[in-house]
Amino acid sequence: MALISNESLERVKQSVDIVEVISAHADLRRQGARWVGLCPFHEERTPSFSVDAQEKLYHCFGCGVGGDTIKFVEEKEGLGFAEAVELLAERYGVELEREREDPRAEAKRQHRRRLGDLLDRTAGFYAAYLWDSAEAAKARDYLGERGLGEEVLRAFAVGYAPSAWDTVLLRGQRAGFSVEELRGVGLAQRGKGGGEYDRFRSRIMFPIRDRRGRTLGFGGRAMRSDQGAKYVNTAETEFFHKSRMLYGIDLAKAAIAKAGRAIVVEGYTDVLALHQAGIEEAVGVMGTAITEEQVASLSGMVDEVVLALDADAAGQEAMLRAQRVAGDRKMRLRVAAMPAGEDPAEMMAAEGGPERFRALLDGAVELTAFQVGLVLDRTDVASPAERDQALAEVAPILAGLGESASRDDLVRRVAERLDLEPAMVMGRVVAAQPLSGGVAAPRGAERRPAAAGARTPAELTSRERRERALLAMCIALPQEGREYLARLGDEHLSPMGARAAAWLREHPEDPASDLPRDDADLAGLIAELVIVAHDEPASHEAMELNYLLLEQRRLEAEIARAGEAGDPERRAALSRDRAALVERIAHTERVGG
Numbered sequence: 001m002a003l004i005s006n007e008s009l010e011r012v013k014q015s016v017d018i019v020e021v022i023s024a025h026a027d028l029r030r031q032g033a034r035w036v037g038l039c040p041f042h043e044e045r046t047p048s049f050s051v052d053a054q055e056k057l058y059h060c061f062g063c064g065v066g067g068d069t070i071k072f073v074e075e076k077e078g079l080g081f082a083e084a085v086e087l088l089a090e091r092y093g094v095e096l097e098r099e100r101e102d103p104r105a106e107a108k109r110q111h112r113r114r115l116g117d118l119l120d121r122t123a124g125f126y127a128a129y130l131w132d133s134a135e136a137a138k139a140r141d142y143l144g145e146r147g148l149g150e151e152v153l154r155a156f157a158v159g160y161a162p163s164a165w166d167t168v169l170l171r172g173q174r175a176g177f178s179v180e181e182l183r184g185v186g187l188a189q190r191g192k193g194g195g196e197y198d199r200f201r202s203r204i205m206f207p208i209r210d211r212r213g214r215t216l217g218f219g220g221r222a223m224r225s226d227q228g229a230k231y232v233n234t235a236e237t238e239f240f241h242k243s244r245m246l247y248g249i250d251l252a253k254a255a256i257a258k259a260g261r262a263i264v265v266e267g268y269t270d271v272l273a274l275h276q277a278g279i280e281e282a283v284g285v286m287g288t289a290i291t292e293e294q295v296a297s298l299s300g301m302v303d304e305v306v307l308a309l310d311a312d313a314a315g316q317e318a319m320l321r322a323q324r325v326a327g328d329r330k331m332r333l334r335v336a337a338m339p340a341g342e343d344p345a346e347m348m349a350a351e352g353g354p355e356r357f358r359a360l361l362d363g364a365v366e367l368t369a370f371q372v373g374l375v376l377d378r379t380d381v382a383s384p385a386e387r388d389q390a391l392a393e394v395a396p397i398l399a400g401l402g403e404s405a406s407r408d409d410l411v412r413r414v415a416e417r418l419d420l421e422p423a424m425v426m427g428r429v430v431a432a433q434p435l436s437g438g439v440a441a442p443r444g445a446e447r448r449p450a451a452a453g454a455r456t457p458a459e460l461t462s463r464e465r466r467e468r469a470l471l472a473m474c475i476a477l478p479q480e481g482r483e484y485l486a487r488l489g490d491e492h493l494s495p496m497g498a499r500a501a502a503w504l505r506e507h508p509e510d511p512a513s514d515l516p517r518d519d520a521d522l523a524g525l526i527a528e529l530v531i532v533a534h535d536e537p538a539s540h541e542a543m544e545l546n547y548l549l550l551e552q553r554r555l556e557a558e559i560a561r562a563g564e565a566g567d568p569e570r571r572a573a574l575s576r577d578r579a580a581l582v583e584r585i586a587h588t589e590r591v592g593g
């Protein structure tokens with residue numbers, strides 16, 4: 001599969017029916033020139049999701065997402081760009097032409113395909129070995145005792161690695177793979193004496209597959225007590241980056257998309273047990289704390305991630321970072337507290353387990369509240385030293401919340417439990433450095449500029465609303481638009497507005513026909529502007545008024561700077577300019593009626 005040619009990409013874009021594609025995920029109805037409905041990316045009661053069938057763009061005025069049909073499919077189906085194009089091409093009967101790639105890229109892809117093939121074959125071998133070999137009898141018994149049936153074990157291709165030193169090594173070589181290739185995918189490793197041997201031996205093998213079901217690595221559970229580590233995973237390879245993978249995602253993705261929720265558990269057998277019990281939104285983090293990449297990989301598919309982990313052990317900092325990623329992407333992160341000493345697999349095997357697990361899911365609490373609860377629960381309130389310690393621990397967690405009702409609630413709870421004045425607790429919180437940076441970034445000031453394009457309307461400043469209105473009119477009235485885009489400088493605009501203006505200058509004809517692929521915020525903003533341009537009235541007078549108001553903001557900033565710089569003359573001159581400008585604004589408003 002080489003690169004998709006530009007011509008066929010164009011044909012796909014022309015052939016798709018965006019209303020039809022989106023209708024699979026949202027009920028749309030026609031309203032004037034556009035289609036509107038409840039946003040499939042965020043929870044809402046009144047529709048703020050808008051689709052422009054002609055321009056083939058979508059935008060949500062509630063949560064700020066937006067883009068073209070391909071973007072929608074990428075986000076909603078969790079696909080990469082090329083995969084989304086392929087899916088749409090197939091659906092709308094467009095034959096994709098490929099361009100010849102440069103030979104190095106071609107060779108690299110061939111290499112990756114070979115290694116993928118090696119991993120898939122080996123997974124197949126392990127799976128067959130579990131069911132067919134005498135030496136795997138103990139493993140079959142173990143899995144059976146954990147309550148895991150053959151059906152779910154086969155669905156996840158659970159297998160067994162032979163005890164011999166070189167079974168996989170020899171099989172691989174016989175099939176034409178080199179020792180380097182076997183090492184490259186983490187199946188073989190070199191011993192101290194220089195000889196090669198199988199990395200996985202006498203272990204129950206869990207193939208770790210990507211969304212599309214391709215095996216990228218393995219987790220192996222020891223079956224003998226003398227084997228050292230109980231769990232061994234594939235080391236990081238060019239394929240396998242454990243921190244980005246979620247175990248079971250290939251089998252869970254449909255249920256996750258349907259439920260709008262993912263349940264994250266720790267172990268392989270936890271995932272299997274939950275799927276077997278019909279809780280198919282479960283994926284596993286493979287024994288470590290959840291990572292930012294794992295949370296990010298779920299965005300677009302879910303509104304909510306529920307962690308059913310032993311949260312005490314799972315690293316607060318890691319969880320808070322994960323929470324920040326979730327928050328940035330409009331997902332909730334909640335914790336379902338597992339009873340001490342019981343994991344989901346054990347719970348599923350017990351009488352009434354699935355019901356108890358579902359009750360835990362229903363009772364899941366926000367991560368921060370959960371962590372504060374943990375600290376309070378283990379504090380002996382009779383001891384002043386422990387109370388002080390508890391306060392020192394919760395203050396940075398609460399500082400991470402920023403000003404909010406939930407922070408105030410938690411402050412009250414802490415004060416009550418530790419028998420302190422709420423004001424005193426709040427004082428400590430305000431003084432504390434938030435855990436893991438970032439989380440506490442005050443809304444606005446320290447927000448990553450990258451997120452600025454996806455701000456909700458309520459978060460926009462009046463200047464941003466004004467600049468967006470003006471930029472949309474530049475699209476609606478292209479002739480005037482060119483003139484205003486030339487007059488607008490970066491000092492009139494927010495950083496995001498300046499990037500959008502630069503894009504419009506570079507793409508004056510058809511700004512949305514080729515949205516930037518590597519810059520989701522800009523793509524979303526351009527989609528929004530084009531949709532607004534089609535829908536809202538534009539006039540020369542309105543453009544002039546918006547421009548003058550932006551100019552007034554610019555002048556005021558300059559006046560303030562002159563004041564700070566101790567330059568009264570310049571300040572006076574600028575103030576006269578401002579007075580003249582205010583008069584022009586009043587005049588324009590009268591004319592504009």
Ligand SMILES: [Zn+2]
Nearest residue numbers: 039042060063
């Ligand atoms: Zn939305």
